[in-house]
Amino acid sequence: MLLIGVPAVIGGIIKGATHHVGGGVLKTLGVLLAAVYGLAYSYVFANAAEVVGRTAVAALSGDTSLNDLENLAHMVQIIPWLVVGLYVIGILVNAVSNRQK
16 A cells, blocks of 8 residues: 555546646645645654754753743644645636636
8 A cells, every 4th residue: 555655646646736727736735734744743753852842951951941842832733734725726726726728
């Protein structure tokens, strides 16, 4: 399944970025943002103790404030909605665009 899915997604991203002006570009941006978000989350979960330790050290040493951490937490919650929004807008742009060439 992975051997088929990964090349299909990569091909779809390339096609969306090169062939479709408008909706395809928005959908491609949504997929790329979701991929980056997934990679970041994978790193955090794979290295949870290290990430928590570095965050605690940064907070205790004064390099970051609780407000900065709260802002980061809000951004992490907003990113999936941004991905969905970009993808849906891309679908809508494709649906209403003129298909004649």
